[in-house]
Amino acid sequence: MAGIARTCLQSILKFVNSTLGLVGIAMVLYGLWMSRVWQRDMQDSSFDDFDSSAPWFIYTFLSIGVTLCLITCLGHISADCSNGFFLSCYMEIIFVLLLLETALAADILLNSDWEKDLPEDPTGRFHDFREFVESNFDFFKWIGMFIILAQGFSMLLAMALRALGPSNESNYDIYDEHPPARLPLINHHLQQPPYVVGEPRFPMKNDAWNTNM
Template structure:
């Protein structure tokens, strides 16, 4: 009976991790798309002339996506090996990620001037992304709740 329960828990953790990995891949793909559009808008033949600090929003998006993919890999390895130390490390990382998300959400909800804390975005992609989220707010609300639910389930 314990073997069946362990196999079931492994499968559930892998499914939850796969969802988190898909979110990371989607963020990477969207970040690469934003980079391509920005490069096209700049109409320069190479990346040599770009001011790399101007791309902070795109780089942040790509970094978060890559981090989620790495966390997913750690979760899959931990689920396969059923190693207590690996699962503990994975749970601590997911807990810290949830804590960071909570802090950012609290800052946005409680601080009316939260946009002044961000650096200037000359690419305009932050403004475009914000308009896109506001126009599809109900859809993004469900996506955000799904991501948080997946992260909580992976801790459980």
């Protein structure tokens, strides 16, 4: 019964954890597209028309996407091996990520001048992305809530899987395929050697002396 429950938890954790991977892949693709547009604009126009500061928004977008993909890989590895150390690391990373998301959301909602804390984006993509989010705020609100719920559910699944402990089925499979070359401690029968060692037969000295006589 424990093995079936562990298998179900592993499958559900992989499925829920895949949402982070999909979000990370989408952010990486969008970041690569913005980077491509930025490079094209740099080639078409002179360098003096742009600010010398780096396009921090593009780099931040790419970094967050790659980080989410790495967290997804860690979650899949933790679900496969059901190792307590990997599951603990995964839960701690998800918890820190939830804290950062909560702090960011609170700063945006409570601080009306939160944009002034950010450096200027020479690419203008941050302004475009903000307008796109504001024009589709309801859609992005449900996406954000779904991501947060998926992260919280992933933590609960990881805690339950860690409580069940690692699986020992793989060891049993190995023993079934390659039985150990050991003999039982009681009532074991030793294999008889192919040859029998007996006492050497030598002619008696008296018989040899009688023959010579």
